[in-house]
Amino acid sequence: MDTVVKMTAVTVLLFGLARGSAELQQTCEYKAVGESTLISLQPPSSCKEESLTWKLNSNEFLSRKRNRVRNLIHSVNITADGSLQLKNLQMDGAGVYEAMVYDQNGRLCYNTTKPLCVMERVSKPSVSHKCSEDAVILTCNTKKSETDVTFEWSLNSQKIEGKVEKTFTVNGRPKPSDTYSCTARNKVGEEKSNDATIQCLDVQMSASVTWPNGDVREGDKVTILCTSSLHVDTFFLWRPKKSSPRMESKNGEFSLKNVEVDDSGIYTCQPQWLSGHPVFSRNATVNLLVSHREETQTEQITSGKHASFSPLNGIFYLLVSVFALVTYI
Structure with missing residues (x-):
């Protein structure tokens, strides 16, 4: 047939x-x-x-x-x-x-x-987990094509009553000695996963901005550095403008050339682990402020950071000196 x-x-x-x-x-x-x-x-x-x-x-x-x-x-x-x-x-x-x-x-x-x-008989499931700040989300994984499947969760080989969904949330952090397993079941059979221990790595992220001189001005080259307490496979940098494409780096170093005032804003560093580390990490952010070059120069002159002399200023200072000398004599 x-x-x-x-x-x-x-x-x-x-x-x-x-x-x-x-x-x-x-x-x-x-x-x-x-x-x-x-x-x-x-x-x-x-x-x-x-x-x-x-x-x-x-x-x-x-x-x-x-x-x-x-x-x-x-x-x-x-x-x-x-x-x-x-x-x-x-x-x-x-x-x-x-x-x-x-x-x-x-x-x-x-x-x-x-x-x-x-x-079809249900396939043997596996347990995966994802760490958040204050909880762990467990998932009972079966073939994507399988439907009409129900689930059962166990902690240390004891059935957890009322937990029948594909995902299961554990508040806080499980004990290192705890083991979790799930059973997938359909109308023609059931399969149990292997026991799984849950480990979460809490990763610290940071981000910083470096540039050669004082304030960041239009046209400058700026470097944003993303760092992590755990090795990261890939760093992504998200720009303030949602329409801007994200940047990608293996070592966490991002160069911004010829920055403009519109480039000002909050930049976000996001880590990615290709091997599926059970980690939790907050994205790191850094604020970049870009000034107009003319405004920056004016501010520097006003604050006395630069001295500027013209020929007229020289003549003025000479006359004042002569007058002072004649008066003294």
């Missing part, structure tokens, strides 16, 4: 039938891919079989008349009493199986239906 849909969830061809999907779901027999099952046929003694027809989702695939069998599915066998033996079930074997028994007069004397659902 050709595969109709490849899914790891239930192939529910039967749920779209007009007979009422909710009712069929409740009566559906669930089997795992690769399993075998028997769909029994038990007509009343008053129903003397002359011919028998089996259908899957309204499509006839097997018929028997006077012990002559016509079968379109090689993985299905029929027993002497008309029951079906289904071997090595696959997704396309899911649906509504219907049997119709006719007597010697061609009258339908018995009719029965059997909904069958086929699912």
Whole structure:
């Protein structure tokens, strides 16, 4: 039988039938891919079989008349009493199986239906965790394609009541001796993860700005340095303007050339660990203030940081000196 849909969830061809999907779901027999099952046929003694027809989702695939069998599915066998033996079930074997028994007069004397659902077995899960400032988030990881999965969490091999979600939050920091595990379960089986210990590394981040001379002025070259107490695979620098692309550096050093006044603002250093360290780190920020070059020069002159002399100033100082000398004589 050709595969109709490849899914790891239930192939529910039967749920779209007009007979009422909710009712069929409740009566559906669930089997795992690769399993075998028997769909029994038990007509009343008053129903003397002359011919028998089996259908899957309204499509006839097997018929028997006077012990002559016509079968379109090689993985299905029929027993002497008309029951079906289904071997090595696959997704396309899911649906509504219907049997119709006719007597010697061609009258339908018995009719029965059997909904069958086929699912992949749940995969073995694994526990991962992510550290925040005051908590740890645990995740029970299964294949992304798996659906209709429920979860159970255990601490030191003891079930944690009420924790049935894929993620589980532990407040604070777990003890070094604590072990966590999760069990993933669907309608055809369950799998338990290995025990996992939880360790969080609290990383300290810092950021600083360096430049060659005094205040930062337009046209200057500025260096922003991001540092961490733990080795970081990649540093990212986010600029004040949201429209500006982030910068990337392996050593945490970022050069800003020919800065402008519009470059002023808060710069954010963000670390990234490619190996998935269970760390918690606050992003580091630094404030950069860029001044207009003309305004800065004016301020420096006013504050006496620079002395400036013109020819007129020289003549003025000479006349004052001569006048003082004549007066003294």
